[in-house]
Amino acid sequence: TWQRSKVDQIQLVCLIYERDVKQYGFSEILKPFLNDVKKLENGVDINLGQEIIHLKGSIIAVLADNLGSHEIGANNTNMFDKYEKRTKASYCRDVNExxxxxxxxxxxxxxxxxxxxxxxxxxxxxxxxCIAHDWLEGVLQSDLSLAL
Incomplete structure (x- = not known):
């Protein structure tokens, strides 16, 4: 877990034009990447000279601005608060509905x-x-103006 705080462990996967997202959708654009992650989740063998190491990996988090996060999460993009108390079970019920x-x-x-x-x-x-939007351009800006 100590690696999670290291900036050099953050990897850019792709930059996508908005027009491509509208035309093809995130699922089609990211399909090759997700197929690779699924292979990594099952494990890959790495040959290190005399030793073969079986490595597994996955995604911890997806970072995006709030609008991008809504789109990636398949939420309505005009929702004000996507961070409601939602469990996997309630999410699955909402998806089924x-x-x-x-x-x-x-x-x-x-x-x-x-x-x-x-x-x-x-x-x-x-x-x-997105801390930049929520804190730096939202909460702190309004709270600091009230405090000053």
């Missing part, structure tokens, strides 16, 4: 394609809030 009614239910438009990974779910703090 969305599928049955063919319309968004409690802010959920679909099941996030990221949830297809074995060790990742958006309800497990997999989509942390």
């Amino acid at each position: 969305t599928i049955n009614k063919k319309q968004a239910c409690r802010g959920v438009k679909a099941n996030s394609y990221l949830n297809s990974l074995q060790h990742y779910h958006i309800c497990d703090s997999g989509l942390p809030p």
Whole structure:
């Protein structure tokens, strides 16, 4: 866990044009990447000279601005508060209701394609809030103006 705080462990996966997201959707654009992560979750053998090491890995979190995070999480992009107290069970109920009614239910438009990974779910703090937007441009700005 000590590696999680190291900046050099953060890796950029891709930069995507908004027009491509609208045309193809996140699921199609990230499909090759997610297929690679699924292989890594099952493990890969690395040959280190005389020794073969079986390594496994997965995603801990996906960082994005709030709008991007809403889109990646398959939430309504006009939702003010996506960080409601949601469990995997309540999320699955909302996804099923969305599928049955063919319309968004409690802010959920679909099941996030990221949830297809074995060790990742958006309800497990997999989509942390954008601190720059929430704190630096939101809470601190308004609170500091009131304090001054």
